[in-house]
Amino acid sequence: MSKNLEKKLKDRTAHIGVIGLGYVGLPLAVEFGEAGFHVTGLDIDKEKVKLINAGKSYIDDIPDSRVAPLVKSGLLKASDSPEHIRHLDTVSICVPTPLSKTKDPDISYILAAVEWIKKYLHKDLLVILESTTYPGTTDEMIKPMLEESGLKIGRDFYLAFSPERVDPGNQKFMTKNTPRVVGGTTPACTKIAAMFYEQAINHVQPVSSTQAAEMVKLLENTFRSVNIGLVNEVALMCDRLGLNTWEIIDAAASKPFGFMPFYPGPGLGGHCIPIDPHYLSWKLKSLNYYARFIELAGDINSHMPEYVVDRTMRLLNDMGLPIRNSKIHVLGVAYKRDIQDVRESPALDVIKLLEEKGAKITYTDPFVPHIKWNDAVHKSVNLTPALLKKANLVVILTDHTTFNYDMIVQNAKAVFDTRNATKKVRTGRQKITLL
Numbered sequence: 064m065s066k067n068l069e070k071k072l073k074d075r076t077a078h079i080g081v082i083g084l085g086y087v088g089l090p091l092a093v094e095f096g097e098a099g100f101h102v103t104g105l106d107i108d109k110e111k112v113k114l115i116n117a118g119k120s121y122i123d124d125i126p127d128s129r130v131a132p133l134v135k136s137g138l139l140k141a142s143d144s145p146e147h148i149r150h151l152d153t154v155s156i157c158v159p160t161p162l163s164k165t166k167d168p169d170i171s172y173i174l175a176a177v178e179w180i181k182k183y184l185h186k187d188l189l190v191i192l193e194s195t196t197y198p199g200t201t202d203e204m205i206k207p208m209l210e211e212s213g214l215k216i217g218r219d220f221y222l223a224f225s226p227e228r229v230d231p232g233n234q235k236f237m238t239k240n241t242p243r244v245v246g247g248t249t250p251a252c253t254k255i256a257a258m259f260y261e262q263a264i265n266h267v268q269p270v271s272s273t274q275a276a277e278m279v280k281l282l283e284n285t286f287r288s289v290n291i292g293l294v295n296e297v298a299l300m301c302d303r304l305g306l307n308t309w310e311i312i313d314a315a316a317s318k319p320f321g322f323m324p325f326y327p328g329p330g331l332g333g334h335c336i337p338i339d340p341h342y343l344s345w346k347l348k349s350l351n352y353y354a355r356f357i358e359l360a361g362d363i364n365s366h367m368p369e370y371v372v373d374r375t376m377r378l379l380n381d382m383g384l385p386i387r388n389s390k391i392h393v394l395g396v397a398y399k400r401d402i403q404d405v406r407e408s409p410a411l412d413v414i415k416l417l418e419e420k421g422a423k424i425t426y427t428d429p430f431v432p433h434i435k436w437n438d439a440v441h442k443s444v445n446l447t448p449a450l451l452k453k454a455n456l457v458v459i460l461t462d463h464t465t466f467n468y469d470m471i472v473q474n475a476k477a478v479f480d481t482r483n484a485t486k487k488v489r490t491g492r493q494k495i496t497l498l
């Protein structure tokens with residue numbers, strides 16, 4: 064292991080690089096800046112680069128008050144030029160890993176970032192991939208690209224995979240206090256990568272290989288997808304049985320062992336849970352194995368928006384109303400509570416489907432001031448008693464904690480609550496229908 068890099072990490076003189084300053088990369092850059100390192104963030108998005116260099120954040124969990132002092136003291140800067148890699152000691156790749164139109168992994172962003180690194184690869188550089196991907200990406204794709212330089216991995220430079228596990232909006236667990244899993248291409252790579260994270264993260268958990276580290280992340284997200292798929296199916300079953308799903312889950316959760324509550328909802332959203340398991344099933348297909356749990360959970364979860372639309376139509380029907388021209392006010396379009404992220408948000412699928420059936424949709428989301436659906440930009444409207452009274456039905460799709468649910472139920476004619484957000488409302492419960 065490089066004594067030089069080890070020393071620089073320990074005495075905080077190592078220059079840290081982060082490629083991709085999004086939900087994952089910016090918190091990482093800030094964490095290392097706050098640990099006393101000089102950090103350079105590289106992003107192709109010039110607007111993000113400009114904002115960071117002006118001391119401003121665009122990520123919910125990172126306030127300006129954490130970015131500005133780092134920029135002012137010179138510990139954090141951003142750039143869209145890869146040339147900085149020449150002077151970096153470490154570089155963490157935090158670029159998107161979406162699915163293509165045919166639901167295959169799209170690792171083109173990773174490959175573009177590696178092309179940048181390859182051009183400026185130098186002795187003692189530590190390269191870490193953080194983007195979620197299928198097992199084998201680091202060793203099968205990145206390693207050969209970097210070795211074309213003639214430098215030897217584990218001796219001249221270092222390569223590792225470490226999955227980011229950030230949970231946007233989580234006030235308790237953030238980048239610093241969420242343990243880090245690290246797997247290197249060689250034992251020396253694992254050791255130096257673990258040492259790197261130890262400088263800014265509370266706990267590091269090394270594993271035997273990059274593939275193991277890649278698989279850990281996919282297990283975690285598949286676990287969530289499958290369990291959410293299970294409770295969503297339980298919700299479909301409870302609907303037919305005439306039972307309250309939420310009551311069943313909460314009562315089951317009173318068991319102090321062997322049960323972990325997951326809750327149903329209008330579908331999966333965000334950059335991780337709807338996408339990552341497909342990286343794993345895609346890889347397994349190439350090994351002639353069909354990942355049944357993943358596909359089944361994906362099928363159930365992706366049909367939840369249609370189910371919510373079906374329930375909405377049934378509710379309106381019970382009120383003697385057709386869906387066409389019914390006024391529906393939607394509460395929440397972000398993919399989960401208290402954040403502004405709308406990527407893959409199931410709320411958008413529900414809204415599009417309702418509008419296609421002729422419903423008149425308005426929405427309120429304090430985190431999302433405007434949003435596009437069905438080719439038009441829509442603005443969030445102020446939530447007032449008058450607005451609620453005008454709607455035939457209020458549909459809660461995201462359970463933001465800033466909504467006043469008592470006021471909502473008091474003024475709405477009827478509420479379809481897909482998140483059990485109205486759990487604590489006591490008055491007017493007869494107006495509420497739960498998913």
Ligand SMILES: NC(=O)c1ccc[n+]([C@@H]2O[C@H](COP(=O)([O-])OP(=O)(O)OC[C@H]3O[C@@H](n4cnc5c(N)ncnc54)[C@H](O)[C@@H]3O)[C@@H](O)[C@H]2O)c1
Nearest residue numbers: 083084085086087106107108157158160175176194195227
């Ligand atoms: N968002 C989450 O909650 C979360 C949690 C854990 C893991 N992840 C994983 O982390 C990775 C990044 O996700 P994210 O949510 O931060 O994405 P993001 O879209 O918020 O940020 C990615 C950033 O990378 C930049 N970028 C794209 N290509 C680039 C390139 N070639 N060079 C430089 N910059 C480039 C983009 O401009 C963007 O700013 C993904 O693999 C994701 O699955 C995300």
